[in-house]
Amino acid sequence: MATMAEDGLVIAGRRFGGRLLLGSAGYPNQQVLLDAVQAADPAMVTVAVRRISLAGYAESLVDVLAGRVLLPNTAGCTTVRDAVLTAELGREALGTDWVKLELIGDNETLYPDVEQLLRATEELVGKGFTVLPYCTDDPVVCRKLADAGAAAVMPLGAPIGTGLGVVNPYMIERICVTSAVPVILDAGIGTASDAARAMELGCAGVLLNTAVARARDPVRMAAAMAAAVHAGRDAHLAGRIPVRTQAEPSSPQLGLLGS
Amino acid sequence: MATMAEDGLVIAGRRFGGRLLLGSAGYPNQQVLLDAVQAADPAMVTVAVRRISLAGYAESLVDVLAGRVLLPNTAGCTTVRDAVLTAELGREALGTDWVKLELIGDNETLYPDVEQLLRATEELVGKGFTVLPYCTDDPVVCRKLADAGAAAVMPLGAPIGTGLGVVNPYMIERICVTSAVPVILDAGIGTASDAARAMELGCAGVLLNTAVARARDPVRMAAAMAAAVHAGRDAHLAGRIPVRTQAEPSSPQLGLLGS
Amino acid sequence: MATMAEDGLVIAGRRFGGRLLLGSAGYPNQQVLLDAVQAADPAMVTVAVRRISLAGYAESLVDVLAGRVLLPNTAGCTTVRDAVLTAELGREALGTDWVKLELIGDNETLYPDVEQLLRATEELVGKGFTVLPYCTDDPVVCRKLADAGAAAVMPLGAPIGTGLGVVNPYMIERICVTSAVPVILDAGIGTASDAARAMELGCAGVLLNTAVARARDPVRMAAAMAAAVHAGRDAHLAGRIPVRTQAEPSSPQLGLLGS
C-alpha cells in the first residue's frame, strides 16, 4: 500500500511523527498495551496522572512506554484546583509541562465542565504548561480556550467510551475551519472509519483509547486506527468529490458501441 | 505505520493481493490514471469494454495498464442481449472471461435492472464467464445471483457518482453475513471513511472510481482509499467495541487521588 | 390545533379520507386493535388473508372491523402461485378485488422477491385485481411494477418490524418524484417522526403495523401516527426551508439597539 509523504502534526512548535494519539487505559494486560502502541506508533501516549502517581504501578507504566512521548492527563478531576494539582503532579512525575486537561462536569456523560475548563486552562497556561483541553464540540468554547492560551483544542466526537463516532460533523468541521490552534478529535471513536472521518473533517489529529483497548483484538485495531488516520488525512488533503443526490456515470456515455 | 499481514481476497478460486478495485474512467488524463493506479495498487482495474473496443484508444488504455489485472465491465448496457454481446467483446479484447456485469435500468439513478441482471448472469455463466454483477443492496437478489453462478456480488452503497457512501449499512452487513460468495461494495463511495466503513460491515472488497478520478488530487485520494480499505478490513477483523449511548470512562475511577 | 383541508389520497380512481394505512396484526387483544383503529382512522386496514381464512377467527376480525375499508394482504407467501391463490381467497372472503401483494424472498429480512413479485403483479392484474405490491426501495422495480399495472407501489422504509424508519430517503424521494402511481411507504416505521418523514419525502401514504401494535400504548401511538402523517403531508406541501450547514439569524440584525 502506498502512502503519501507524511505532512506532520505541529503543536506548540513541536513536530510529531504522526497524527494519532493513543490512551493507555483499559487494555487486557500490559503486553497488549505495548503491542498496540507498537502497531499504532502514536504521536503521543496519554497516561492518567492519578494512576502514575500510585507508587509501583506508576514506574512500571512509564518504564514500559520508555521511548514514547507521554502526555499526562487529568482524568477524573472535577474542580479547577484538583485539575491544576494533578497537572503539577504529572509534570513532576513525567518531567513534561504538557498536559491533556480533563475537567469533568458530569459522571454519567463524562462531559467537560467548560466554565471551569476555561479557568483551569488560564491558570495552567499561567504556570507554564502546554495545555491541551478536552472540550465540547462548541466553537465558542474552542475559540475561548485558544484565546486563553491552549496549545490545541480537543473537542469530543461523542461521549467517552460510546463508540458513536463523530455525532456532530458540522460543528467539528466548523471548529477545524476557524480554530487558531490544532484541533484533535477526542473521545467517541468506535472504529477505524470514525477516525478517518474525523480527519476528513479537517482535524489535525485523533485521540482514542477505548476503541483500541477494548476491541476484541486491540493490536489489530491499533494498526487499523493508524491506517485510518493516514487515510483520512490524505482524503482531506486530496479534496473529496461533492456529495450529490443524483447519480452520475463514471464511464462516459460518449462513444457507446454503435453510436 | 504498522499494518497486519494481508489476509487476501479470493474470488472464484483466484487470490488477489488487495481488496480495492479501481475504475479507470473519468481521470483528468492518462498520466493521472497511471499514478493513481500505482498509488492504490488495486486488486483489479475495471475498464469499460465500449471504450476499449474503439480502435486506437483501446490499445492505449490496455497498454498503459499493462501488468495490472483488468476487469472488463459492461457499462452503459441496458438489455440482456447488449450486456452479453459486450461481455463477449471484452473477453476477446482483453483475453479474460471475467466480467463486471452492469445492466442499467434507469438513466437517472443508474440503478441496475435486477430482473434482467439475473437472466444475463445465468446466460454468461452458461457461456463460461466468471461474472461479478453490479446489483442493488437487496439480499434476495444477491442470493439469487449467487445461486445463478455469480462469482461475487457487487451491491451498491449509493447511486454511482453520488459520494453518499453506504446509505443502507444494515442491509450491506446482512448481505455480507449471508452471502455464499464474496461481497464487493460497488458505487456510492465518496471518501476514504466510506471505503473503511464498507469493509467494517464485512465486505470482501470495495470497487470505486469517481471518488478517486474526480477528487481534486486523484493520486493522493487513491493512496487514501488503499489505506482506508486496509484499515476497514483490520477493524472488521479486530472486532470493534459495541456502540453505547452512555459514556464509560477509559481511565478507571479506581485509585483516584485521595481515595 | 389547526390542520389544513385534507388533500386526499386517490388510488385506482378511488378517493380515501386519509393517508395512513394500518395493519391489524399483533395487537395485545382485539379491543386494543379496535381502539387503535378508531384513534388512527386509517384509509384502509390491512388483514392477512391466511388469518381471515381460518374459520371462526376470520368472521370475528372482519365483523370487528365492520365499516372500515379492508385491504387483504398475502403475508407469508413465497411463490407466485401461493400469492395468487391467497389473493383469490381474499377476494372471496372480503368481497374486494384490492390486494396488498406480499411475496417474500427471505425469511430473515422479509425482503420481497422482486422477480416473482413482477410476475405475480402481472398475473393478478390480468385477473382483474387492483394490486398494491410491497417492494424494495428500487426505482427500477417500482417503475416496472407500475408498468405491469400496479395501482400503487409500496417500497419499504426498512425491514418489517425493525423500526429503523426510512433508511434510504434519497431513493424513496426519487421514487416519489418519478412514479406514475401513488407511492405508499410500507414497513420499517418505528415512531411518529418516521411517518412524518416518509410523507415529507413525497409519499402519498404510509402503511404501518408493528409500530402501533407493539407500542407500550398502541392507541396513543395510533393517534400519534395519524397526526404525524398529517404533519408530514402538510410539511411536504408547504415546501420546507433548504438545509444549510451555516447558521442564519432568524431575528434580523438590522435595527439593533444603538445602530
Next chain:
Amino acid sequence: MATMAEDGLVIAGRRFGGRLLLGSAGYPNQQVLLDAVQAADPAMVTVAVRRISLAGYAESLVDVLAGRVLLPNTAGCTTVRDAVLTAELGREALGTDWVKLELIGDNETLYPDVEQLLRATEELVGKGFTVLPYCTDDPVVCRKLADAGAAAVMPLGAPIGTGLGVVNPYMIERICVTSAVPVILDAGIGTASDAARAMELGCAGVLLNTAVARARDPVRMAAAMAAAVHAGRDAHLAGRIPVRTQAEPSSPQLGLLGS
C-alpha cells in the same frame, strides 16, 4: 384525526395550552405571521426586544399579536450587560418578566457563549426574571443553568436557521432525562419530522421560527409543526417499539394456510 387529551406544558408554575413556541421574525409580511400564529396556536410567541423597542414598528407587532402570550428575547446580544439591559427593556415594553435569553458568542454559528450565559442567567434571576436561556446541547451547561435558577433550558438542535434538525439526539435525550426543569428544543428545526423527533426524545416543547417563516407556505407549515409536536409528544408517551436490525413479521407465521 383523533388526538389524545393534551397533557400540558408547565414552566415556572404556569400552565400552557400547547408545546410549540413560535418565533415572529422573518415572515413575508405581517398577515402571514398572523395567519401562521393562528394555524400553529403556539404556547408563546417570541419577539425580539430590539425590534419591539423601535418606536412605531413595536406597537404594531405587539398589537397584532394581542391575545397571545409574548416571550421577549434578547436576540443579537453578545455581552452580559447588553443581554441584561435588553431583558429589562423587554420587561418594560411587554409587561412581562419572562425572557428568552440569547447571548451569542459567534456570529457565524450563532452559538451561545455559555460562560456569559451562566452569568447573565444568574443576574437576571436575581432581578426577578423568569429566564429561559438558549444554550448548547451540553448536559453540564444545562444542569448549571437550572442550578442558577433558569425556569427551563433551551438547547439547540442545530445552528439557528440551518434546518439540520436534531443533530445530537443522544445528548438531547440525556438532557431531557436528567434535567430538573423543562427542556425546550430551540433552533435547527427544518421540517415537521424534526419537531416530532425532538418531542419523541423527551423534550417538553419546541421553539422554532425560520422553518415556518421561510417555508414556501408558512401558514401550512405552521399547521404541520403544530400537528408534529402533538404527534411527537403522543409517540413519546406511547412508548415506541425498540429499534431492531433484524426483521420481524407483523403477521404471525402461525396458522399459515396448509400448516
